[in-house]
Amino acid sequence: MAVDIVHLQHDNLLYEYGLHTQRLQPWAVLNAPFESSWALAMPRTRSTLHSHHEHEIFIAVRGSAVIECDGDETPFAAGDVAFFQPGKRHRLLNDGDQEFMFYSVWWDEEMSERFLAQNRAKTQA
Template sequence: MSELRALDRANLTPAYGLDSQRLLPWPALNAPFEGAWCILRAGRESTAHAHHEYELFIALAGTAAIVVDGERRPFTAGDIVQLPPGSMHHVVNDGDHDFEYYGIWWDAEMSEGFLARHGETP
């Protein structure tokens, strides 16, 4: 039987200057990654940061800009951006409407845990 994990827009959590919900990890889904639905409100920008994980942002609704290591590029619904470990990044929403994206991240430890749960050695 499949499971559905619903987005709870009424109870989003503030993090990195945006509103989000961590939908992964999810006990029913044995995945080597984690993820969150993110909403950047109109006229706001997320907190610039860098980390050791690999990361993907998938733009779902609206238009914003992604700034990676000082380079600013348009980021629009349907786009996907890959962020290598250590890259300084943030999202800027200069528009009048909220911007929504899904972030997915992973690292070696998550991958090793996934393999271990399947009885495999990295």
């Protein structure tokens, strides 16, 4: 196979942070300095308000929603990208009648160090 693909499996999603998700890392063929997942917010749902030590990006793929971050609400629609600094309390609000889909990517220093160490080991072998 020329390319490795992970297919979105609608029938096998996990329920995390109040959303339906599919984790994409770890992935045996990809050594990456980040982790990621697809996330689906069903109509009239809100994800769990949370914060964490990682940096995080949401990339809106389909639909529209609102992002709440540290008490402020901002419209978020397909084509938009949002960045959350570590420690920011955030969640996604989908008060509409349509499913909202986004891709989430997060990283921290430990992930970056692990990535660099694995690449160094490969080049030194």
